[in-house]
Amino acid sequence: MxxxxxxxxxxxxxxxxxxxxxxxxxxxxxxxxxxxxxxxxxxxxxxxxxxxxxxxxxxxxxxxxxxxxxxxxxxxxxxxxxxxxxxxxxxxVETTGTGGTATFRVNGQNVTLGDDSITLTGRDPSVSLANLPVVFVGYGLDGKGKVNADVTGKLAVMLFDNAPFGEKLPRYRERRQMLAEAGAAGVLVIATDAVPWTQLRASAGSKATRLASAKPGAPVTGFLSAEAADVLFGKAGQDGAALRKAAEAANYKGTALSVTADIQTTSIVRPxxxxxxxxxxxxxxxxxxxxxxxxxxxxxxxxxxxxxxxxxxxxxxxxxxxxxxxxxxxxxxxxxxxxxxxxxxxxxxxxxxxxxxxxxxxxxxxxxxxxxxxxxxxxxxxxxxxxxxxxxxxxxxxxxxxxxxxxxxxxxxxxxxxxxxxxxxxxxxxxxxxxxxxxxxxxxxxxxxxxxxxxxxxxxxxxxxxxxxxxxxxxxxxxxxxxxxxxxxxxxxxxxxxxx
Ligand SMILES: [Zn+2]
Structure with missing residues (x-):
C-alpha cells in the first residue's frame, strides 16, 4: 500500500x-x-x-x-x-538466519567453536545436514579459475581474500557460488585480516541477499573467524599457517580434514x-x-x-x-x-x-x-x-x-x-x-x-x-x-x- x-x-x-x-x-x-x-x-x-x-x-x-x-x-x-x-x-530474496548450530567432530570428539566465531545462513527455512566431510579448499579455484577440489556433498572451508595467483580471479562471493554449483553442501568463508571479524560479522551477519533470478547458493553458507579456523585446523591435526601457505599455489587441490560437521539452521526467506x-x-x-x-x-x-x-x-x-x-x-x-x-x-x-x-x-x-x-x-x-x-x-x-x-x-x-x-x-x-x-x-x-x-x-x-x-x-x-x-x-x- x-x-x-x-x-x-x-x-x-x-x-x-x-x-x-x-x-x-x-x-x-x-x-x-x-x-x-x-x-x-x-x-x-x-x-x-x-x-x-x-x-x-x-x-x-x-x-x-x-x-x-x-x-x-x-x-x-x-x-x-x-x-x-x-x-x-x-x-x-533475503535470507535471515534465525538460528544455527554447527557441531564439528574429530575422531568422535566434539570440537566447540565459540558461537561468536561463526555465522550460519541456511538457504531454505529449515536445513539439517549431518556428517558432512570438511575440506579446506584454499581460494576454491585453481589458476585457471576452475573449482579446485571435489566438494560434492561436503562442507568447503574457503579463504575470503583474493587469490594471490591467476589474473582477475573472482572475489569470494562468486567463488562461493562456484563451489555451490560444484555441489558443496555448505561453504564457510574464513574471515580476512583486512576486515575486523566483528565488522564482518556485523555487515555479513546471518543475512544474505541475492537476485531472485540468481542460481541458489549452497544449502548453508557462513563465515568463520580466522582464529576459529585455526582452532579447527589444529584439532584436525593440521597447521593453519601451513595450509594457507599451500593454498597460495595455483595448482592447490584442497586438503580433506579429518573433521565432520553437523549443521542445523533455521531461516526466514523473504522475497x-x-x-x-x-x-x-x-x-x-x-x-x-x-x-x-x-x-x-x-x-x-x-x-x-x-x-x-x-x-x-x-x-x-x-x-x-x-x-x-x-x-x-x-x-x-x-x-x-x-x-x-x-x-x-x-x-x-x-x-x-x-x-x-x-x-x-x-x-x-x-x-x-x-x-x-x-x-x-x-x-x-x-x-x-x-x-x-x-x-x-x-x-x-x-x-x-x-x-x-x-x-x-x-x-x-x-x-x-x-x-x-x-x-x-x-x-x-x-x-x-x-x-x-x-x-x-x-x-x-x-x-x-x-x-x-x-x-x-x-x-x-x-x-x-x-x-x-x-x-x-x-x-x-x-x-x-x-x-x-x-x-x-x-x-x-x-x-x-x-x-x-
Ligand atoms: Zn560499501
Missing amino acids: KILKFHAAIAAVALATIAPAVSAAPAAGDAPITETDLASHIKTLASDAFEGRAPGTEGEDRTIAYVVGEWAKAGLEAVPGSTTPWLQGVPL FESNNIIAKLPGARPDGKAVLFLGHWDHLGICAPDDPKDRICNGAVDNASGIAVLIEVAKRLASGTRPDRDIYFMATTAEEKGLLGAHYFAANPVVPLADITVALNIDTIAISPRGTPVATIGRGKPAYDAVVRDVATKLGRKLDEDGEADAFVQRQDGWALGAKGVTSLMVGGSFSDMPLLEKFLESDYHGPADEFSDKVPLGGAAEDADLHVALGRAFADTKRWPGK
Whole structure:
C-alpha cells in the first residue's frame, strides 16, 4: 500500500516539474560544484531518518523520493516506456538466519567453536545436514579459475581474500557460488585480516541477499573467524599457517580434514522488490550512443541493532557522497548547453549485497548495453582533499584514457596512472557492466591517495561512524564532481568522441 501511494507521489513530482527539453542558454561553462552543494544532499541521505538506506525499507522509499525529486527538479526525465517511471524493480530474496548450530567432530570428539566465531545462513527455512566431510579448499579455484577440489556433498572451508595467483580471479562471493554449483553442501568463508571479524560479522551477519533470478547458493553458507579456523585446523591435526601457505599455489587441490560437521539452521526467506532509480537527459543531437552515470544509493541500514549508542550505518561517504555528486552533475548537465548524446543517470540498489542492482541492470538494461559508450561509476568519493591527482579504475583503453587525461588536465588536475586503483575494480558497480562488455571507468581522487583511502576503510567504513559531519572531506569530491560534468560533456560530444 505504502509503495502504491508512493509511486503516485513520484508521478506527481514528475508531472509538476517537466523541464524545458533544451536550454537556450549559451555555453557559459558550468558553475563549479561546491562543498556546500554536496553537503546538503549527504546530510539528508545520511540522516537517521533514512535509516541507513537498506533495500526494501522505508529508508529506500525516502531515498527514492529524494533522488527522484532532485533529478526531476534538475530537468531529467523518466526513461520512456519504463513500467514504473524512474524505477527499475529489482526482485531480491533475503535470507535471515534465525538460528544455527554447527557441531564439528574429530575422531568422535566434539570440537566447540565459540558461537561468536561463526555465522550460519541456511538457504531454505529449515536445513539439517549431518556428517558432512570438511575440506579446506584454499581460494576454491585453481589458476585457471576452475573449482579446485571435489566438494560434492561436503562442507568447503574457503579463504575470503583474493587469490594471490591467476589474473582477475573472482572475489569470494562468486567463488562461493562456484563451489555451490560444484555441489558443496555448505561453504564457510574464513574471515580476512583486512576486515575486523566483528565488522564482518556485523555487515555479513546471518543475512544474505541475492537476485531472485540468481542460481541458489549452497544449502548453508557462513563465515568463520580466522582464529576459529585455526582452532579447527589444529584439532584436525593440521597447521593453519601451513595450509594457507599451500593454498597460495595455483595448482592447490584442497586438503580433506579429518573433521565432520553437523549443521542445523533455521531461516526466514523473504522475497521482496527493491529498485534501481534511472533517469534520462535526452541529448540535443542523439546518435544512438549514450553515456551512463551510476552510483549506488543503498547502504547497510540498521547494522548494529543492539548498540545503544548508534544502531544505524548511515553511509555518508559510502555512498551518499556519490549520490550527491550524481545529483549535482545532473543539474549542471541539464541546465547548461545540452549535450549531443543521451545521458542516463542510475542510482543502483543492493551494491552492498554484491553489486546486485548493477548486475540486474546489466541483464535487463533499459538502453542496449552496446549503445553505452562509457559507464562512469561514482562510489565513496568523499575521501581526499582538493588537489589530489586523478586515478582511474578500469584504465587500459588508450582512446578512453586519453579523454580522461585531456579533460582532467584542462581542469588543472594531475593524473595518477600507476594502476594501484585497479585493486578495487571488482568492488564497485562498474564491474557488473564491465563483465558484459561495457567500458566502465571510476575516475577521481579518492582512489589515488591509497593511505587516505585505507585509513577510511580501516576505520569508519561500513560502521555506524560513517556519518555526516563537517569532518567529512568534501574538497576532493567537489573537484571530482566538476571533473564528471566535464567528462559527461566530452563523452556525449559527437564531434569529440566517436562513441565506440
Ligand atoms: Zn560499501
